Amino acid sequence: MDNADIVLQLQGISKSFPGVKALDNVSLAVKKGTVHALMGENGAGKSTLMKCAFGLYHPDEGSIFVGGQQVQLHDARDAMDKGVAMIHQELHPIRTRNIMENIWVGRVPYKKVGPIHWVDEKKMQADTQALFDELEIQLDPRRSMGELAAAHCQLVEIARAVSYGAKVIIMDEPTSSLTESEVELLFRIIRRLTSQGVAIIYISHKMDEILQISDEVTIMRDGQLVGCWPAAELTQDLIVARMVGRKMESRFPPRTPNVGAPYLEVEHLTSANPHSFQDISFTLHKGEILGLGGLVGAQRTELMESIFGLRPIASGTVKIDGKPAKITCAQDAIQKGMALLTEERRASGIIPMLSVLENTVIANQTAHTRQYTGGKLFLSEKRRQQDTQQYIDSLSIKTPTTKTPIQNLSGGNQQKVLLGRWLLTGPEILILDEPTRGIDVGAKYEIYTLMAQMAAEGKCVIMISSEMPELMGMSDRIMVMCEGHLSGILDGASATDEQIMMLASTWQKAPEGGAVQ
Amino acid sequence: MTTKKKLDPKQFIINNAIYLILLALVVIITVISPRFFSLDVARDILMQSAVRIVVAMGCMFIIVSGSADLSGGRMVGLTALVSASLAQQAAASLKFWPGLPELPAFVPVLVAMLVGVVLGSFNGWVVAKLKVPAFLATLGSQMIIFGFSSLYFNMEPNRSQPLGSLTQSFRNIGSASLFGVPYIVMIALVVMLVVWVLQTKTCLGKEIFAVGGNLEAARVSGINVFKIQMITYSLAGALYGLAGSMEAARTASATSAYGNAYELDAIASCIVGGCSIAGGVGTVGGVFAGVIIFNVISYGLTFIGISPYWQNVVKGLIIIGAVALDVRKYSAKK
Numbered sequence: 001m002d003n004a005d006i007v008l009q010l011q012g013i014s015k016s017f018p019g020v021k022a023l024d025n026v027s028l029a030v031k032k033g034t035v036h037a038l039m040g041e042n043g044a045g046k047s048t049l050m051k052c053a054f055g056l057y058h059p060d061e062g063s064i065f066v067g068g069q070q071v072q073l074h075d076a077r078d079a080m081d082k083g084v085a086m087i088h089q090e091l092h093p094i095r096t097r098n099i100m101e102n103i104w105v106g107r108v109p110y111k112k113v114g115p116i117h118w119v120d121e122k123k124m125q126a127d128t129q130a131l132f133d134e135l136e137i138q139l140d141p142r143r144s145m146g147e148l149a150a151a152h153c154q155l156v157e158i159a160r161a162v163s164y165g166a167k168v169i170i171m172d173e174p175t176s177s178l179t180e181s182e183v184e185l186l187f188r189i190i191r192r193l194t195s196q197g198v199a200i201i202y203i204s205h206k207m208d209e210i211l212q213i214s215d216e217v218t219i220m221r222d223g224q225l226v227g228c229w230p231a232a233e234l235t236q237d238l239i240v241a242r243m244v245g246r247k248m249e250s251r252f253p254p255r256t257p258n259v260g261a262p263y264l265e266v267e268h269l270t271s272a273n274p275h276s277f278q279d280i281s282f283t284l285h286k287g288e289i290l291g292l293g294g295l296v297g298a299q300r301t302e303l304m305e306s307i308f309g310l311r312p313i314a315s316g317t318v319k320i321d322g323k324p325a326k327i328t329c330a331q332d333a334i335q336k337g338m339a340l341l342t343e344e345r346r347a348s349g350i351i352p353m354l355s356v357l358e359n360t361v362i363a364n365q366t367a368h369t370r371q372y373t374g375g376k377l378f379l380s381e382k383r384r385q386q387d388t389q390q391y392i393d394s395l396s397i398k399t400p401t402t403k404t405p406i407q408n409l410s411g412g413n414q415q416k417v418l419l420g421r422w423l424l425t426g427p428e429i430l431i432l433d434e435p436t437r438g439i440d441v442g443a444k445y446e447i448y449t450l451m452a453q454m455a456a457e458g459k460c461v462i463m464i465s466s467e468m469p470e471l472m473g474m475s476d477r478i479m480v481m482c483e484g485h486l487s488g489i490l491d492g493a494s495a496t497d498e499q500i501m502m503l504a505s506t507w508q509k510a511p512e513g514g515a516v517q
Numbered sequence: 518m519t520t521k522k523k524l525d526p527k528q529f530i531i532n533n534a535i536y537l538i539l540l541a542l543v544v545i546i547t548v549i550s551p552r553f554f555s556l557d558v559a560r561d562i563l564m565q566s567a568v569r570i571v572v573a574m575g576c577m578f579i580i581v582s583g584s585a586d587l588s589g590g591r592m593v594g595l596t597a598l599v600s601a602s603l604a605q606q607a608a609a610s611l612k613f614w615p616g617l618p619e620l621p622a623f624v625p626v627l628v629a630m631l632v633g634v635v636l637g638s639f640n641g642w643v644v645a646k647l648k649v650p651a652f653l654a655t656l657g658s659q660m661i662i663f664g665f666s667s668l669y670f671n672m673e674p675n676r677s678q679p680l681g682s683l684t685q686s687f688r689n690i691g692s693a694s695l696f697g698v699p700y701i702v703m704i705a706l707v708v709m710l711v712v713w714v715l716q717t718k719t720c721l722g723k724e725i726f727a728v729g730g731n732l733e734a735a736r737v738s739g740i741n742v743f744k745i746q747m748i749t750y751s752l753a754g755a756l757y758g759l760a761g762s763m764e765a766a767r768t769a770s771a772t773s774a775y776g777n778a779y780e781l782d783a784i785a786s787c788i789v790g791g792c793s794i795a796g797g798v799g800t801v802g803g804v805f806a807g808v809i810i811f812n813v814i815s816y817g818l819t820f821i822g823i824s825p826y827w828q829n830v831v832k833g834l835i836i837i838g839a840v841a842l843d844v845r846k847y848s849a850k851k
Contacts (some may be wrong), residue, residue: 124623310737334739348737351730362727363738365720378718421738 005070007199008084008168013052013062022048023059026225028218030168035190035200037231040220040243041467046203049220050170054086055079059348067167086170087160091153095146100128102145103160131159135189141198151182158189162198169193170201175209176296180505187213205468206501207236218250219243231255240497252473253449256456259476260286262322263460264429266307266469269316276302280316289451289461291475291492293468294504298481300464301343304431308333320429321427334363339422343433343464345411349418352407356399359406359417360388364424383468390418395446412443430454433464448474468497482507531572535790535806535841541812546817553820560699565761566812567705568593568764569782573790574712575756576783581716582749583796584651585642588659589637589757589783593776595666596632596761600625600687601680601771602669609682613675620647622686625765630758636662637754638747645746659780663773670773680771691767699762708843709755711800725749729796785832786811790840810835 008030015023022043030036040046051057053064055073063070066082073079076086093102101108101124110117127150137155145153154174163167175183190200204210209215210231216236219226219242222319225342226242264284271277277299284290292300305311307318309327318325319334327333333340342348351359361384388402394415399409406414407452415435422430432451436444451461451474465471471478475492480503487507530537547554572589579586600612603625636658643654671677691701716722727735728745736742759781765771790807792799814835815828 263708308737329741330737330739331741340737342734342737348731351734351797353729353793354726354730358723359727362723362735362740366722378714379720379723 006030006065007032007067008053008067008201009064010049010053013049013059013064014057015048015052015057022223023052023106023510024223025062026220027062028053028225028228030199030201031216032167032199033194033197034215034307035194035202035213037202037204037217038220039204039210039213039217039239040226041469043332044220044243045223046220047172048223050086050201053079053168054084054170060384062492080161080164080166083165083167084170085164085166085168087154087157087161087172087174088174089173089224091150091157093148093156096144098142098144099139099148099156099195100124100141101207102156103128103131103141103163106416128159128164131163135159135162135192137189149182151178151185154178154186155189158193162193166198168199168201168346170203172203173205174202175204175206183209187284203291207239207497210239211236236497245261251445251448251469253445253452255289255452255474257476258287258456258458260288260458262286263320265319265322267317267319269303269318271299271302271303272312272314272482275484276311277306277481280481280486282479282486282489284460286460287455287458288476289455289463289474289492291471291478292462292481293466293471293478293500294463294481294487296466297483298504299484300481301433302484303481304340304433304462305342308338308431310340316495334425337426337428338431339363339425339427339429341415341418341422341433341435343437345414345418345438350414352408353405355403356392356406356409356417357384357388357402360402360420360424363421388420391417391423395420395450410439412439416437416443416446419447423450429460429462431462431464432464435463436465436467436470459513468500471495471500472497487499522811531842531845534556535803535810535839539806539810542813542817546786546813546821549821553817558816558820560697560702562704562809562812563705564699564767565816566762566808567699567701568767569759569779569786569808569812570705571708571756571763572779573783573786573804573808574708575753575760576780577712577787577790577792577799577801578725578749578753578756578789579651580723580784580792580794581729581796581799582746583732584746584749585655585784586640586750587780588640588654588662589753590776590781591659591662591666592633592636592754592757593761593779594670594674594773595636595776596629597689597771597775598666598669598680598699598763598773599632599685599759600629600762601765602675603628604683604687604765605680606682606684608634611674611678612653612682613672613680615674620685621699621748622684622766625687626690626759626762629762630755631756633754633756634751635754637757639803641747641750642755643752645743657749663769666773676775680765681769683765683769687766688769689766691765691769692773701767704763705757708759709801709805716801721745721748726797729798731797764836783813785836788843791843793843812834 006029010028013023013026016279026045028049037047048057052059055075057077064073065071066084071082073082090133094105104124109120109127111120125141132139133139137159139152140153150154158169166244174186178186183419194200202214211234214231215230217231217239218228219239221243234337243357262283263286267281269280280303302311306313311334318327325336351362365379385402391397392399396415397413397420399413406417409417437448451463454461463474472492472495477492478490478495478500480487480490480500482504485507488503518823528759572593576586576589601623603620604622640658643649643658644651689700693700724735724740724745727738727740728742732742761776764775786793786807787799787804789810790803790805792804811832812830817830818831819825
């Protein structure tokens with residue numbers, strides 16, 4: 001490279017995980033004192049690339065240069081020592097300690113008296129204050145971390161990165177949980193950092209932000225580099241076209257709308273948790289796919305889990321097929337014909353060490369449902385085997401045998417096993433929470449096909465999704481939530497990115513409406 | 518689907534380590550002292566293992582369900598006392614319950630099991646309802662149960678004297694045989710069979726595995742997690758109660774010190790037998806082999822004249838080795 005201004009350069013990076021090539025020969029060059037945006041759909045490989053740059057993953061091929069020097073990054077600490085810092089989407093501060101201890105954790109200033117290293121509180125506070133002054137952050141270094149709002153936690157994290165002398169700071173979706181004024185604050189800090197020569201890699205889905213803050217934009221798709229352009233030459237349409245890179249139609253199976261009579265009616269539902277959703281009313285029809293959009297913290301998952309009986313409800317009613325339904329636990333929901341594919345596949349979906357078979361039949365063989373025993377005491381191994389094999393075939397699940405532990409399968413195949421688990425219960429209402437998160441493109445299409453097929457059979461489908469194209473491509477109607485409130489319902493065919501984003505970030509407060517947060 | 522299995526020797530050793538170690542132990546001891554390989558020795562070892570097997574089966578339910586239980590040993594102690602106090606001869610001197618008629622042998626056994634169920638469901642309630650971490654909940658109940666044992670043992674007119682003079686029919690449970698097979702061994706085998714059927718052939722068994730494997734996933738799948746945890750602790754309690762009365766019958770006596778640290782041996786047997794401490798994994802065969810291994814070590818090392826103090830060193834090494842292997846078995850696939 002001839003340009004001495006390049007502080008971080010990734011060259012020809014490839015990285016594979018079992019069953020999927022996450023990165024294929026991707027290169028990236030970040031110039032000193034600029035904001036470099038990294039864009040791409042979910043699963044395009046942005047996070048994987050950044051984890052390589054931050055030492056969390058070790059690339060299979062390719063090389064990394066920091067300040068012109070080729071480096072091997074062993075782990076995050078190593079990357080930080082070499083001048084690369086990363087602000088993760090989900091922050092994990094030590095909430096029980098104060099701000100300055102969080103910043104200097106692992107390297108607190110000390111005075112050595114005899115054999116004992118005494119913590120130098122005064123120096124720590126002075127250093128923190130100097131750091132905050134430099135960045136114009138107005139926080140008392142002695143405040144407890146637990147008291148801080150998300151935006152302030154982020155500022156502390158940025159200050160920490162600067163304290164390491166970071167030349168490059170990677171920010172992964174930094175605004176996903178910030179309010180508008182907090183975003184302004186963040187942008188001010190970013191501009192201050194770049195004026196001091198720090199480079200920022202900025203990952204975000206929000207186009208207007210990207211165009212506002214960044215100097216250059218790199219776009220990725222399916223683990224490959226699409227290209228890098230100056231932000232001034234780009235428009236939202238151009239970015240979308242380059243991110244998607246293929247016709248929208250081909251990504252989703254064809255559907256003929258088949259919306260029938262109302263089936264699920266939710267009226268004035270309010271969570272028992274005062275910080276969660278309030279006064280939600282909507283109707284779901286037979287044969288309908290209802291998309292549910294919103295930002296992180298919109299309480300979409302909480303709403304669906306409450307309808308499914310996993311979380312307590314303070315007030316409101318749920319009617320199924322015109323009859324009031326009292327659902328206080330998952331058994332009730334399953335008996336009433338509901339199925340819920342949860343968002344966190346690892347945390348609440350798969351039972352990792354058990355076989356594909358056990359994972360498939362589990363929701364259908366509880367003492368409640370009494371399948372497989374015909375009322376008798378013992379399970380019929382033959383029927384369990386048959387049912388599992390049926391879904392392995394119909395969902396084309398790739399697994400050596402039905403006895404293989406599910407943890408040995410790829411993410412997409414695990415997800416299909418979980419879908420099989422729920423289809424086996426014969427649901428009338430299928431709730432899918434981020435059903436395509438973290439799975440490859442092929443498996444995504446199969447899941448879309450299955451949803452379309454369910455709707456065509458007159459079943460109801462609710463899909464929570466944070467992916468705009470998916471929401472617009474699959475839904476008959478799109479319901480959007482914001483901060484626990486229903487901010488609007490759009491027609492799926494005519495809804496646009498902007499409309500959804502607008503509803504996701506604002507809601508009309510009812511005159512007597514309770515305060516949020 | 519083709520079932521052409523390649524026999525990977527390394528995988529085979531890892532997956533069957535417990536049985537191979539057991540085999541190796543028997544071979545080594547037999548080479549040193551050929552008389553070890555006999556039916557009499559096998560029966561002795563099984564008789565010594567019978568109570569431990571029943572305790573370990575109870576413990577396995579709890580470990581498979583993803584929980585822990587430190588109160589098993591003290592439950593064995595209390596139920597041994599309860600059953601012995603109900604199984605004394607009519608004419609026993611210093612009778613625990615003066616005036617109590619001689620009862621058929623099954624009565625003390627059933628009462629012991631019932632006491633076990635009550636104590637077990639208390640554990641289950643504390644864990645499943647109060648959400649106290651199982652390790653701490655059962656640490657607490659262990660002390661409570663030992664306290665009650667000591668109080669019961671110290672009641673007038675017994676005043677902490679070892680209980681004796683048990684009826685012949687009760688003692689037969691622990692010492693008599695049918696066709697050369699001791700009753701106590703038969704009981705252990707029947708318990709194993711019942712546990713195996715329950716675990717592998719019924720909804721309940723599958724639900725216990727699911728709860729242990731991923732509690733949240735089980736809940737979402739419509740499993741009543743509270744009920745399952747109550748049932749596992751109660752079942753374990755029933756087995757501890759059975760083990761307690763077997764122990765009293767075998768030794769024809771009981772004191773409040775009975776059962777001390779049995780829970781640790783049971784946990785060790787489960788872990789060595791392939792149960793995952795994280796839950797969701799465990800087989801009857803493995804746990805059985807785990808119990809037998811420890812008894813082969815204590816019996817076998819004495820048999821070939823090695824100081825009994827070495828037994829604990831060997832047992833400890835086997836536990837550490839088994840867990841080190843287990844960690845590789847389940848985490849190497851990341």
